[in-house]
Amino acid sequence: MIKTETTLRVRYGETDQMGYVYYGVYAQYYEVGRVEAMRSLGISYRDMEESGTLMPVINLTINYKKPALYDDEVRVVTTVKEIPGVRITFHYECFNQKNELLNNGSATLVFVDGVKKKPTLPPDWFMDAFDKHFEI
Numbered sequence: 001m002i003k004t005e006t007t008l009r010v011r012y013g014e015t016d017q018m019g020y021v022y023y024g025v026y027a028q029y030y031e032v033g034r035v036e037a038m039r040s041l042g043i044s045y046r047d048m049e050e051s052g053t054l055m056p057v058i059n060l061t062i063n064y065k066k067p068a069l070y071d072d073e074v075r076v077v078t079t080v081k082e083i084p085g086v087r088i089t090f091h092y093e094c095f096n097q098k099n100e101l102l103n104n105g106s107a108t109l110v111f112v113d114g115v116k117k118k119p120t121l122p123p124d125w126f127m128d129a130f131d132k133h134f135e136i
Contacts, residue, residue: 015069
């Protein structure tokens with residue numbers, strides 16, 4: 001298992017008329033968590049894309065529990081529970097500064113060969129970095 005944490009502060013423009021973080025913004029928070037989780041493994045999205053491997057999201061789920069408000073700190077906990085194959089699933093939990101669960105969800109991405117536009121296994125260098133940090 002790989003587990004990382006990233007903290008964000010809610011910006012005014014991310015809130016709706018009720019003062020709550022707009023529901024669609026959490027997909028962006030999840031992306032920040034995912035990018036930082038990969039960075040913690042020494043993997044850069046930019047490097048991956050420049051090497052010819054893309055990772056589009058094919059499934060996103062979010063279960064809302066409690067709203068975040070303007071200027072709240074949101075802690076995004078990102079977890080990968082299984083060794084990836086053609087697909088990789090990132091699990092998320094968002095907490096406020098009181099450690100209250102705001103939502104949880106997941107995003108499944110597929111590795112795609114950027115030239116052939118077909119699903120592919122992750123590059124060896126990705127798996128090497130992943131395997132170094134994966135804890136059973």
